[in-house]
Amino acid sequence: MIHQYQNNGxxxxxxxxxxxxxxxxxxxxxxxxxxxxxxPLHTVETLEAAETRNLLTARLPEYPAEELLEVLDTIxxxxxxxxxxxxxxxxxxxxxxxxxxxxxxxLCLHIAHDCNLACKYCFAEEGEYHGRRALMSYEVGKxxxxxxxxxxxxxxxxxxxxxxxxxxxxxxxxxxxVAYGRELEKQYEKHFRFTLTTNxxxxxxxxxxxxxxxxxxxxxxxxxxxxxxxxxxPFRNGKGSxxxxxxxFQKLAESRxxxxxxxxxxxxxxxxxxxxxxxxxxxxxxxxxxxxxxVGEETDPYAIQMQDLPQIFQEYDxxxxxxxxxxxxxxxFQFFHFMLDLEGGPCVAKRLSGCGSGTEYLxxxxxxxxxxxxxxxxDEHFLMGNVxxxxxxxxxxxEFRGCSVYSKEKCRKCFARFYCSGGCMANSYKFHHTIxxxxxxxxxxxxxxxxxxxxxxxxLAE
Amino acid sequence: xKHIKTLNTQTLNHTVKKGGCGECQTSCQSAxxxxxxxGNQTCEQKK
Numbered sequence: 001m002i003h004q005y006q007n008n009g010x011x012x013x014x015x016x017x018x019x020x021x022x023x024x025x026x027x028x029x030x031x032x033x034x035x036x037x038x039x040p041l042h043t044v045e046t047l048e049a050a051e052t053r054n055l056l057t058a059r060l061p062e063y064p065a066e067e068l069l070e071v072l073d074t075i076x077x078x079x080x081x082x083x084x085x086x087x088x089x090x091x092x093x094x095x096x097x098x099x100x101x102x103x104x105x106x107l108c109l110h111i112a113h114d115c116n117l118a119c120k121y122c123f124a125e126e127g128e129y130h131g132r133r134a135l136m137s138y139e140v141g142k143x144x145x146x147x148x149x150x151x152x153x154x155x156x157x158x159x160x161x162x163x164x165x166x167x168x169x170x171x172x173x174x175x176x177x178v179a180y181g182r183e184l185e186k187q188y189e190k191h192f193r194f195t196l197t198t199n200x201x202x203x204x205x206x207x208x209x210x211x212x213x214x215x216x217x218x219x220x221x222x223x224x225x226x227x228x229x230x231x232x233x234p235f236r237n238g239k240g241s242x243x244x245x246x247x248x249f250q251k252l253a254e255s256r257x258x259x260x261x262x263x264x265x266x267x268x269x270x271x272x273x274x275x276x277x278x279x280x281x282x283x284x285x286x287x288x289x290x291x292x293x294x295v296g297e298e299t300d301p302y303a304i305q306m307q308d309l310p311q312i313f314q315e316y317d318x319x320x321x322x323x324x325x326x327x328x329x330x331x332x333f334q335f336f337h338f339m340l341d342l343e344g345g346p347c348v349a350k351r352l353s354g355c356g357s358g359t360e361y362l363x364x365x366x367x368x369x370x371x372x373x374x375x376x377x378x379d380e381h382f383l384m385g386n387v388x389x390x391x392x393x394x395x396x397x398x399e400f401r402g403c404s405v406y407s408k409e410k411c412r413k414c415f416a417r418f419y420c421s422g423g424c425m426a427n428s429y430k431f432h433h434t435i436x437x438x439x440x441x442x443x444x445x446x447x448x449x450x451x452x453x454x455x456x457x458x459x460l461a462e
Numbered sequence: 463x464k465h466i467k468t469l470n471t472q473t474l475n476h477t478v479k480k481g482g483c484g485e486c487q488t489s490c491q492s493a494x495x496x497x498x499x500x501g502n503q504t505c506e507q508k509k
Binding site for chain 2: 013017018019020021022023024025027028070071074075078082083086089090093097100102103105106108123155156157159161163193195197217219262264266290292293294295336337338339340341342343344345346347348349350351353354355356357360361373374375418419420421422423424425427442446450453457458461
């Protein structure tokens with residue numbers, strides 16, 4: 001499978017199954033399109049066939065025959081090297097990977113089902129997740145970490161994200177659990193990677209010092225420009241949160257040497273010009289940036305709709321060009337959704353087997369209930385068990401285990417399947433009541449982001 | 463004249479043999495929590 005597109009003056013050819021990226025001139029671009037149309041499963045042999053040469057000279061008379069054959073020869077060499085027309089040979093392999101005994105390696109600890117902000121788009125309903133306000137006790141947290149260690153087999157690296165609601169509203173328990181985790185590390189030869197997702201309201205010197213010592217990553221929630229942030233992220237009394245939070249986040253990012261954190265915003269229909277919010281973050285001095293599309297019900301006034309996509313695509317294009325300019329000027333910054341490592345990225349197993357929710361990754365509520373991920377919390381249909389009892393409904397884990405890019409018809413045909421792993425199962429469930437589908441608005445944006453990310457690589461390779 | 467410039471030398475099928483160890487970060491723990499992005503994750507073996 002080949003995906004080719006033009007962006008920012010570059011002709012880009014992605015050989016989907018090998019991950020090879022080629023920047024080509026116009027004649028090669030046209031030849032590859034012609035060949036793909038003729039036979040998407042071309043091999044060295046079929047490329048050498050007289051029929052193929054004849055097709056090119058007949059279909060592309062605007063180019064000299066000699067030049068067409070020169071291009072064809074290069075294409076044949078790349079095909080021989082496994083960098084073009086590479087077949088998809090991974091389906092059986094992924095089935096085998098999925099059947100391996102999985103271990104639990106990551107927990108999202110809902111340390112507080114409560115929040116001191118009242119963000120309008122919150123999927124957790126201001127932290128309460130369709131339930132009551134609650135803080136996780138140290139005892140429940142300890143059992144969660146014990147459960148993780150017990151379920152992790154020989155996996156060394158274990159991840160625990162302190163999530164909410166707002167985790168700083170239960171800060172002492174966070175600190176106590178980190179200390180407990182460090183004890184478990186020694187006892188069981190594990191390594192905990194703790195992370196924290198916070199709105200920053202309660203961030204202070206003491207929290208900062210602890211976070212910098214103990215947390216591998218910290219996600220700082222802020223939406224961008226003051227008016228954008230304050231419209232969607234007010235306090236419960238309606239007052240905006242920007243002025244209180246921004247200086248704290250700036251200080252924290254600096255104290256971490258602008259590494260191992262993300263300033264993370266959500267864009268909605270109300271700020272489709274979100275490249276300005278990324279720019280705002282850059283102007284504030286942030287270097288690790290993520291701004292992601294809101295996921296809302298179609299009836300929500302802020303929800304992103306299909307008709308918003310053209311503008312969103314323009315914004316991604318604009319942002320990509322800005323990033324290239326900043327990088328070339330030696331002032332580069334990261335945008336989470338444009339990060340792409342063409343040489344050292346994840347393996348095929350990781351790319352095609354799904355996010356791990358329900359099997360490797362679970363969410364734990366304040367009272368110890370286990371769900372496939374944070375987005376399913378509160379939906380009893382997905383309640384898998386408890387940290388006391390362990391998994392009592394393994395059929396849920398099996399349902400999630402059965403999900404991969406090969407179990408979804410739309411993914412099989414999509415060039416971006418190696419970058420999104422089949423998309424978010426919670427989003428699929430939200431819109432289609434099954435985890436085996438995809439959320440098309442999100443897929444469209446993912447495809448655009450992959451195209452932009454590759455184009456950036458092309459531009460920086462010049 | 464060179465018609466095709468290839469940006470990467472490593473191909474994905476090379477990762478089949480040693481891949482799937484699972485030591486890498488869970489994608490949703492990194493920043494997103496609302497989408498699924500794996501293409502930008504780092505391989506633990508290549509660190």
